[in-house]
Amino acid sequence: MTPVTTFAGRKVALFGLGGSGLVTARALRDGGADVLAWDDGAEGLARAAAEGIPTGDLREADWSSFEALVLSPGVPLTHPEPHWSVRLAQGAGVEIVGDIELFCRERRARAPGAPFVAITGTNGKSTTTALIAHLLRAAGRDVQMGGNIGVAILSLEPPSESRVHVVEMSSFQIDLCPSLDPSVGVLLNITPDHLDRHGTLEQYAAIKERLVRGAGLAVVGVDDGPSRAIADRRGAGLVRIRVPHGPLAASEATGEAVSARDGVIRDADGTPLADITGIGSLRGAHNGQNAAVAVVVARALGIESEDIRAGLASFPGLPHRMEEVGRRGPVLFVNDSKATNADSTEKALTAFRDIHWILGGKAKDGGIFPLVPYFERVAHAYLIGAASDAFAATLDGAVPYTRCETLDVAVEKAAAGAAASGAPEPVVLLSPACASYDQFRNFEVRGDRFRDLVRALP
Template sequence: MTPVTAYKDKHVAVFGLGGSGFATAQALVAGGARVLVWDDNEHAREKARAAGLRIENLATIEWRDFTSLVLSPGVPLTHPAPHWTVLKAREAGVEIIGDIELFCRERRKIAPKSPFVAITGTNGKSTTTALVSHLFRSFGFAVEVGGNIGTPILALQPPAQDRVHVIECSSFQIDLAPSLDPSVGILLNVTPDHLDRHGSIENYAAIKARLVRNADQAVIGVDDKFTLAIADELRKAGRPLTLVSVTQPTIENGVVLDGPHIMRRAEGRSSEIADLAGIASLRGAHNGQNAAAAVAALGSLADDLDRLRKGLQTFPGLAHRLEEVGRKGKVLFVNDSKATNADAAEKALLSFDKVFWIIGGRAKQGGIEPLRPLFSKVVKAYLIGEASEAFAQTIGDAFPFEICGALETAVPSAARDAEASDIAEPVVLLSPACASFDQFSDFEKRGDRFREIVKALLAAETQV
């Protein structure tokens, strides 16, 4: 835990007692703050009460007595409408912040020069967070990793000179962290997402930009118009900046991908840093971007090429992100359940040539129409969930498909067809381009179920 001593004796209200809210309340209390907590969910309140936290309905308190409202990132700050606690806090002139902001303030108080790498982007931030932490560990550092990727930031050990914090930040968390100032800030990309919570893509991009604006060293992927504009803004302001690109291998300065090779560009000249060919956990250009950004985050450490290359080669990857879950004969099964939108599924389709594609779930705006240029990579599709009929209409006669309803039907059907094909290396790919909420509570449960079905198929083959 990171006790928030910067708030000693201050009055703080905490709304939302999920994982991060609960950890935040405990960290504030441990630091000496006077804390009231509330959640509309009775079970969450009972858990907090059992932990000794002070429960009080924030609708009935005198807000002017409080220094801050600490809001769970899942609670609307602006769109579609501000939460009632936000309105009450604003009316009383009470600041509204989140757990990332509390960490930043505590870091400035107790260890202002401690290494703090903050990572965001519409896609790729979890893999990049895991890879950055893996690389720092491979260089012998003590590493704390968390934030949006799993462990709440205030549940981690406190900032220290000999401890690296590698933190994934969602747009919701950044929106609640007005003084976010990492030693390294990584912005990977910006594509439309969470517009219901931010109102417009322009506002969403502006929030993402906050993560790098005050970083000691900004690392920015410049392969979309939003991040390119953000990089231009920082360059004009004279901020320390490293560019990353997978589409512009000849940029003047930065870290780029040229085929499978990560290259350092300096004054127009290239030198090879690493070769990603054969590293399954970093397959595809999108993972090339993740790896290039991670290399840039290391700074001068990346000059030790032998240790860096070993670190990249030993990266195990993350579950549900182009995760190779097994082979049945010539057929490779890949779990990309984290692909909850078309942009993420595009990365998967670009990574393979002949795909037996399992798609569907609860569709997001635009469906799979943006993927039409990649339809030639699909041998056949297997449709599941609510989006089946809409996706069938989009596909039309572009390639064969079956409406399977559920994974339990789709996976065996795809495996059968892939095995019977004359393709040398067919891939059964779960990359749904949809949210999971029609059939599963989250993408992890969906990916876990895919993995279970594949393992059952492999087990049945060994028993024959």
């Protein structure tokens, strides 16, 4: 754990006692702060009581006594309207911060030169974060990985000159981190997301930009308009990343960007840096971007090219993100349960052919209509869950499909269909393009169930 000593002897309000909130309360307490915590749910309050964290309804507190409000990133700061705790803090002139801001202040107090890599973007954050951490660990570095990837940052070991923190950050977390100053800041991409929490795409992009604005080195994917504009404003201390399609991109021709094309990552001058062709955990153009970013970051932190190449080859990937879970003869089984919308599923459909596609669940707006251009890659579709009727209507006449209702039936039928297809490497792909909530508690449970069903096949 990283005790937060920068608030020692001062009173701090904390709202939100989920996993990261509870860790933050402990870190503040252990660092000497006087913490008063609250949550709208009884479960969080009970966990705090069990940990000996003082609790009290912040609506009844004397806000003039607080130095700061530490807010959980899941609690609305601005949209659709500020949470009541936010309004109380603003009314009293109390600053509002999150746990990563506390880490940043602790880093400046303890070890201002400690390596700190922060990663954001609409898509690909978790894979890129895990890949950077893997390359550094494989080269023998002391690495702490956390943040939005599922490990509270203050649960990690404290910053030091010999330890690298690799931290995934959502827009919610960036919004609560006004002094964010990583050694290396990564912005992968920006597409519309979380507009219910940020109001407009422009505001969402402005929040993302803060991560690279304060970074010592900025690494920015420039394949979308908002990210290109951010890179142009950054100026010095910038590496651009391009994943060109079709004819040579202008940025490649002028030597402006590190690029990833057809599995080969090249420096801005065209020098090959790495080849990810044949690495199953890094299939697809989107993983070309992820790998190019990871290579640039590893080089910036002094990792040798030979160690980078070995680390790429040994990267296991992340669970539920195009995870290869097994083979039966020529049939490859891929768990992409994390694909809860069409945009995510598109990445998987572009990475394979001869696909026996398991999809369905609780549909998002737009359904699978945006995926029509990729239907020619699908040999057969197997429908599960509440979206079956809507998805059948989109598939009708374009892709043969079978209604399976449940995942166990779909796996059995897809495995049999793929085995009988005669294709050299058919793929049974769980990439639902849907939330899981109609049949599973979350996408992890759905992916675990798929993995178990595959392993149980004869």
